[in-house]
Amino acid sequence: xxxxVIVFPGSNCDRDVAVAIKNISGHQPQMIWHKETSINQSDxxxxxxxxxxxxxxRCGAMASTSPIMQxxxxxxxxxxxxxxxxxxxxxxxxxxxxxxxLMRNSSLSFICRDILxxxxxxSSVFTKKTQVAKMPIAHxxxxxxxxxxxxKKIQDNDQIAFQYxxxxxxxxxxxxxxxxxxxxxxxLNENKNVLGMMPHPERAxxxxxxxxxxxxxxxxxxx
Amino acid sequence: MxxxxxxxQTERSLxxxxxxxxxxxxxxxxxLGREPNLTELGIFSAMWNEHCSYKSSKFWLxxxxxSGERVVQGPGENAGVxxxxxxxxxxxxxxxxxxxxxxxxYQGAATGVGGxxxxxxxxxxxxxANLNALRFGEPNHPKTKHLLxxxxxxxxxxxxxxxxxxxxxxxxxxxxxxxxxxxxxMTVGIAKKDKIFYSAAAGIGNPVVYVGSKTGRDxxxxxxxxSAEFDEDSEDKKPTVQVGDPFTEKLLLEACLELMKxxxxxxxxxxxxxxxxxxxxxMASKGDVGLEIDLSKVPMRAQNMSAYELMLSExxxxxxxxxxxxxxxxxxxxxxxxxxxxxxxxxVTDTKxxxxxxxxxxxxxxxxxxxxxxxxxYQRDYIVEKPSPIKEYKSxxxxxxxxxxxxxxxxxHPDLSSRKWIWEQYDHMVMADTVVRPGSDAAVVRVxxxxxxxxxxxxxxxxxxxHNPYEGGKHAVVxxxxxxxxSGALPIAITDCMNFGNPEKPEIMGQFVECIxxxxxxxxKLNYPVVSGNVSLYNETNGExxxxxxxxxxxxxxxxxxxxxxxxxxxxxxxxxxxxxTANHLGASKYISIIQSKEEGGTxxxxxxxELRNGNFVMDAINQKLIASAxxxxxGGILVAISEMCMSGxxxxxxxIETDFPHGYFFAEDQSRYLLEVSPNNxxxxxxxxxxxxxxxxxxxxxxxxxxxxxxxxxxxxxxxKRSFETSIEQISH
Numbered sequence: 031x032x033x034x035v036i037v038f039p040g041s042n043c044d045r046d047v048a049v050a051i052k053n054i055s056g057h058q059p060q061m062i063w064h065k066e067t068s069i070n071q072s073d074x075x076x077x078x079x080x081x082x083x084x085x086x087x088r089c090g091a092m093a094s095t096s097p098i099m100q101x102x103x104x105x106x107x108x109x110x111x112x113x114x115x116x117x118x119x120x121x122x123x124x125x126x127x128x129x130x131x132l133m134r135n136s137s138l139s140f141i142c143r144d145i146l147x148x149x150x151x152x153s154s155v156f157t158k159k160t161q162v163a164k165m166p167i168a169h170x171x172x173x174x175x176x177x178x179x180x181x182k183k184i185q186d187n188d189q190i191a192f193q194y195x196x197x198x199x200x201x202x203x204x205x206x207x208x209x210x211x212x213x214x215x216x217x218l219n220e221n222k223n224v225l226g227m228m229p230h231p232e233r234a235x236x237x238x239x240x241x242x243x244x245x246x247x248x249x250x251x252x253x
Numbered sequence: 254m255x256x257x258x259x260x261x262q263t264e265r266s267l268x269x270x271x272x273x274x275x276x277x278x279x280x281x282x283x284x285l286g287r288e289p290n291l292t293e294l295g296i297f298s299a300m301w302n303e304h305c306s307y308k309s310s311k312f313w314l315x316x317x318x319x320s321g322e323r324v325v326q327g328p329g330e331n332a333g334v335x336x337x338x339x340x341x342x343x344x345x346x347x348x349x350x351x352x353x354x355x356x357x358x359y360q361g362a363a364t365g366v367g368g369x370x371x372x373x374x375x376x377x378x379x380x381x382a383n384l385n386a387l388r389f390g391e392p393n394h395p396k397t398k399h400l401l402x403x404x405x406x407x408x409x410x411x412x413x414x415x416x417x418x419x420x421x422x423x424x425x426x427x428x429x430x431x432x433x434x435x436x437x438x439m440t441v442g443i444a445k446k447d448k449i450f451y452s453a454a455a456g457i458g459n460p461v462v463y464v465g466s467k468t469g470r471d472x473x474x475x476x477x478x479x480s481a482e483f484d485e486d487s488e489d490k491k492p493t494v495q496v497g498d499p500f501t502e503k504l505l506l507e508a509c510l511e512l513m514k515x516x517x518x519x520x521x522x523x524x525x526x527x528x529x530x531x532x533x534x535x536m537a538s539k540g541d542v543g544l545e546i547d548l549s550k551v552p553m554r555a556q557n558m559s560a561y562e563l564m565l566s567e568x569x570x571x572x573x574x575x576x577x578x579x580x581x582x583x584x585x586x587x588x589x590x591x592x593x594x595x596x597x598x599x600x601v602t603d604t605k606x607x608x609x610x611x612x613x614x615x616x617x618x619x620x621x622x623x624x625x626x627x628x629x630x631y632q633r634d635y636i637v638e639k640p641s642p643i644k645e646y647k648s649x650x651x652x653x654x655x656x657x658x659x660x661x662x663x664x665x666h667p668d669l670s671s672r673k674w675i676w677e678q679y680d681h682m683v684m685a686d687t688v689v690r691p692g693s694d695a696a697v698v699r700v701x702x703x704x705x706x707x708x709x710x711x712x713x714x715x716x717x718x719x720h721n722p723y724e725g726g727k728h729a730v731v732x733x734x735x736x737x738x739x740s741g742a743l744p745i746a747i748t749d750c751m752n753f754g755n756p757e758k759p760e761i762m763g764q765f766v767e768c769i770x771x772x773x774x775x776x777x778k779l780n781y782p783v784v785s786g787n788v789s790l791y792n793e794t795n796g797e798x799x800x801x802x803x804x805x806x807x808x809x810x811x812x813x814x815x816x817x818x819x820x821x822x823x824x825x826x827x828x829x830x831x832x833x834x835t836a837n838h839l840g841a842s843k844y845i846s847i848i849q850s851k852e853e854g855g856t857x858x859x860x861x862x863x864e865l866r867n868g869n870f871v872m873d874a875i876n877q878k879l880i881a882s883a884x885x886x887x888x889g890g891i892l893v894a895i896s897e898m899c900m901s902g903x904x905x906x907x908x909x910i911e912t913d914f915p916h917g918y919f920f921a922e923d924q925s926r927y928l929l930e931v932s933p934n935n936x937x938x939x940x941x942x943x944x945x946x947x948x949x950x951x952x953x954x955x956x957x958x959x960x961x962x963x964x965x966x967x968x969x970x971x972x973x974x975k976r977s978f979e980t981s982i983e984q985i986s987h
Contacts (some may be wrong), residue, residue: 039592041502042416046685079683081414085499140409140678168413168680232684238699238814 031252033059033074035169036102036118038093042250043079043232050232053075054245055252064096072110074251075102079116079168079230087169089119089132099125111155111251119216119226128217128226129184131178136209137168142168142243147215147229148199149192154222158190159250162199163243165234167207167215172228174210174217182194184217191216191225200238254540263288271298277629290550292560293617297624299565300534303790306628309756310788313769322582323445323745324602331372331523332442333784334449335746338812339947341700342446342706344378347386347439347750347806349789353494354736358403363411363497366591371523374506375572377513378442380810381635382698383412384757385422385438386750386804390431392667392985397426400434402986403711408438409678413455415506416500418586419679419846420689420696423711424982426667437750437787439806442708443700448924451512452522454540454601459519461533461599462581463542465505465571465586468927470552471495472528472567480757482793501570501593509572511641517580524571530564531667532573534597534607538625544600549612553640560609561617573612575601589782610894634764635970643855646839648914656915656970657961659848663920664846665977667985676982692901693819694885695733697738697811704815708742708809713799714888716782720766720841721856722801728856728924731864732781733807734779735885738868739927741816741875744810747776749805754798764801770804779868780863781807808981820884822902825957827881829898829906831891831924834949837917842887844920865867867925868949877942879935886926892919894928895954896961900975905958910951930956 037044051059051074057165059076065069069075080095086101093099099121106127114122120150122128129182135141144166171252176184184190192215196205208228216227231244259265259275261282266277271294281297282288303309319327325342326334332346350365364385373380385408390397412419417440454461472495489705512518520540522532529551537544548563558566576584588595602608607624609617663669676691688706689697695710712732718725730747737744749772754761776782791886792799811817822829838853839845874880882902886894899906912918931939936952943950962968 040414040503042503042683045681049685051388080416081500081503083496084414086500086502139406140413140680142680142682143412143677154693166682168682170413219875233685235685238688239682239685 031055031057032072033057033076034062034072035059035076035078036062036064036098037083038096040082040084040230041078041080043230047076047078047115047232050235051252054248057112062098064098067097068101069105071110072105075110075112077112077114077121079118081241082117082121090117090124093121094124103127106224107241109221109223113156113224115230116228118177119228120171122224122226127224128219129180130217132171133173133175136173137174140170141207142166145229146195146197147192148195148207150193151188151218154191154218154250156225156247162195163246164241165229165231165244166195167229169228172208174214176211178187179213187218187220189218190214190248191218192227257523261288273298277301280629284627285619292564293415295561295565296530296617299530301628301757303352305527305531307788309631309633309790310630310751310765311630312632312805313766316769317783319782319784321746321780322781324782324784326738330368330451330787331375333746333748335697335784336446336809337700339445340447340621342444342985343441343808344373344376344444345439345441345806345808346372346785347437347748348787349750350370350436351434351789352440353791354404355434357486357494357504358400359410360494360496361405362407362436364495364569365436366408366411367497367499368438368500368525369438370415370502372917373440373442373521374509375450375521376444377448378435378444379510380417380440380442381686381842382709383419383438383697384440384709384711384806385418386713387399387422387424388430388435388715388802389426390434391428392426394431398985404436405531405675405678407504410635411497411499413680414501418681418682418683420681420687420698421691421709421711423671424675425715427715429555429800430795431471433792433799435491435752435802437460437804439748441707441710441808448513449658450518450521452520452713454520454536454542454544456519456575457542457601457603457691459575459601460578460597461583461601462574463547463551463571463578463594463596463598465593466498466501466568467552467554467594468563468566468568470558470562470566473562475564482693482791495567495569498568504591505572507572507590508593512584512587514545515580515583516585517577519577520575522573524573528565528567534624536573536608537621543602543604543607543621544599545602545604548609548616548843550598552594552596552598554873560611583667597837633756633762634759635766636759637763637767638760641853641855644840644853646837646917648917652915653669653915653943654968656919656963656966660896661845661974661977662972663843663889664896665981669843670981672982673979688814688817689740691817692699693740694736694743697817699738699814704814706811706812706814708737708740709807710736711804711806712736713802713804715802716841716846716852717856718768718801718803722767723771724856724858726768726803726857727775729803729805730772730775730781731859732887733805734781734868735927737809738871739818739883739885741818743872744781744807744809746782746784747805747807749783749803751786752792752799752802752804753790754793761798767861768801768803775861778865818880818883818959820898820901820902821882822898822956823881825934827930827956828952829954829956830929830931830950830952831926832871832929832948832950833863835891835918835921835926836921836923837914837921837940838923839917839921842920842922857924866946866948867927870943870946871927874929874939874942879931879939880929882930884928888922890920890922895976898928899961899971899979903954903971905960905971906954906956908963909952910953911964
């Protein structure tokens with residue numbers, strides 16, 4: 031089991047996700063500085079959360095042009111699982127690996143709190159073990175949007191990974207924290223080996239976090 | 254001072270515009286043996302203002318207890334350091350950014366956070382938690398909405414980006430802050446005890462290195478501005494506010510911590526208030542050496558900056574270091590990797606002078622000791638005003654049918670309501686070590702990779718301080734102590750942020766003196782020393798001072814995270830018990846201010862012996878695993894505290910206690926009290942422990958259902974109260 035975590039200037043969840051992977055898989059992931067140009071054989075590449083390049087210009091835009099991203103895109107196209115969390119999701123969209131855009135939250139403010147999500151696609155390498163799950167979000171730009179044609183495409187191809195829901199798994203406006211279209215919290219690429227999601231599973235991965243639901247996502251990829 | 258015959262070449266108005274008194278200028282001339290040039294005048298102005306020199310407060314601050322068995326470094330360095338076992342230390346400090354935040358709330362608050370973070374990582378610690386203490390004017394004052402929204406997004410904007418969780422804080426609204434809000438920011442970091450970095454320069458000839466951002470013209474004279482009162486024209490001072498860049502600070506943090514792993518840094522000091530001036534002088538003074546700096550080598554963001562501007566700029570995200578010359582290239586590579594400036598700008602000398610060169614010309618030459626040891630120090634006149642008298646309230650003055658209605662009104666008030674709208678804008682979980690999130694008594698953060706944690710809380714009750722500064726000073730300290738105990742931790746030490754009005758007014762100075770006396774007595778009794786702090790004076794607008802506000806930040810250690818307690822009620826059938834006596838003290842309470850719109854009746858007094866006994870009892874009971882949840886009884890009294898436990902746990906309670914003065918019992922703010930949830934199985938053991946320690950411990954209700962139900966009075970749904978509790982702060986911002 032070999033995993034890799036990409037570190038950009040301004041990443042700040044790189045250590046957190048590495049700790050979660052280590053705790054769950056027993057294997058220490060390798061940290062990859064963004065100026066490097068290639069990643070060795072990998073079973074999982076994580077693009078972590080944070081504020082790469084301070085979110086200047088546009089969230090994820092500058093990081094998507096970092097040298098390492100060419101190889102991340104290449105590996106993703108070869109089928110290596112790639113997981114982007116929060117700012118990592120934004121970077122994967124900016125890199126062209128995922129559809130859509132992440133706009134400013136509808137409340138126009140940063141939101142940090144627990145939310146509930148449930149998988150729409152229940153067969154992907156990332157989502158197959160998860161039921162309704164509680165984990166935190168912490169973002170300013172998580173309001174997912176795609177054009178109606180793109181939406182139809184990702185729906186038809188079962189690319190919606192997670193949707194914000196309530197305790198009973200109902201998808202409603204009330205359970206949507208940031209205005210995302212169709213309550214979308216995470217999406218997959220066409221081949222289902224790339225996942226971008228706004229919630230932070232690595233922050234709900236130990237008893238001291240108050241909730242361990244986030245572990246299911248790592249368990250389904252790592253074990 | 255007004256009768257001086259001006260006999261100097263330097264214009265008198267120039268001296269006054271630099272915030273220097275005329276006799277202070279005479280002292281400079283005497284020290285230098287000549288009149289200063291403009292650059293030197295600027296340097297003296299920066300070093301001798303109240304903010305940097307503590308000239309009015311130093312004499313009194315020395316009276317605070319600052320030592321203890323866990324104190325590794327007390328006041329005087331960038332931050333205080335305490336031992337938290339296993340070779341680990343916690344490094345922390347709280348600092349004010351009041352004046353800039355009133356002028357420009359987003360940047361003022363953001364750079365306040367940036368500044369205190371640097372103070373902590375300068376010492377070799379990785380910051381693990383941010384907290385704050387905020388005071389705004391009345392909720393309906395026309396400026397409050399803008400200031401509240403701006404400050405909250407500024408704190409979030411900086412902390413969220415750099416990736417340090419903002420885990421706790423406190424907020425008050427009071428008319429005395431209408432023209433002068435308070436923004437106090439605290440950072441807690443963790444380091445290894447044998448890897449703490451200090452600021453004393455050493456090694457004659459060693460390179461002085463500038464790292465971080467370039468220097469621009471922003472923030473020139475910020476510290477001088479922060480040492481003066483506000484008036485109608487204060488908006489014009491906006492250009493003195495600095496602009497923060499949390500992304501650069503994140504790079505600076507990582508680069509510094511990376512370099513600190515090597516044996517390369519001899520001394521390090523962040524450039525905070527008064528920028529290059531105070532950092533270079535601090536390093537030279539602490540090391541008892543001189544520094545020679547070539548200002549033309551300073552990385553500049555603007556063209557044609559003068560020596561004066563370079564020395565007084567408060568551009569953010571900069572550090573000054575003295576390096577081992579053999580490690581210079583290695584250090585340069587690290588900063589290059591992080592895309593930061595790295596420039597050797599001078600060297601350590603044996604002259605004991607600060608010598609500034611620019612383009613081959615000497616711009617300043619000042620003996621360090623005149624700037625530091627000879628800085629003015631005042632024992633200002635003070636008057637201790639008589640505390641507001643204590644009023645005895647009687648049951649017949651209140652209508653007991655209104656108890657639950659009054660409760661609802663109180664928890665809707667912005668001073669007592671949920672702060673969720675604020676802390677949801679702060680990333681309080683990044684670093685994945687947050688164990689107790691905002692909204693409980695103290696926040697708890699795990700020491701990474703261990704099973705121990707730090708508990709942290711900030712507190713102050715300005716109304717108590719105004720009506721009795723001595724008891725108010727005691728209260729601010731013990732409130733953090735109680736919060737830390739209620740979370741399951743051993744309280745260790747505090748940092749203080751002393752916010753007061755104009756110290757040249759004897760009654761304001763009297764408030765300062767009395768608050769210090771109260772704080773000192775509490776710290777001594779509780780073995781809870783002060784390890785760092787900051788003073789912010791001249792918090793006045795148009796001659797009107799703020800309420801005395803000695804904000805305290807306390808830190809405690811939880812050796813075993815399984816002992817962490819929160820205030821949420823846990824289980825049906827458990828008993829709710831009160832620790833400490835209730836004597837119906839309604840004076841200066843939230844009940845009187847919110848329901849009766851008055852401020853009267855006198856500050857409650859604290860019996861420190863009882864405080865210590867009750868606190869030790871709660872600690873013992875938690876450590877013996879007898880307690881399900883714990884909460885201190887603070888502002889608003891017992892019923893507000895009970896409802897907080899119910900709302901947080903989504904559980905009801907039946908309150909059985911009988912009292913002949915319900916308003917007194919339920920809303921009094923008598924001190925040294927806690928509420929404990931105890932399972933019936935542990936109740937006898939708890940009672941025995943209390944009896945053995947001479948502690949008042951009494952069962953007052955049984956947990957269960959979905960209502961707060963008070964015998965002979967009535968009941969209310971917890972969900973209804975929760976709706977009231979969670980709306981008011983958000984409403985201010987709309």
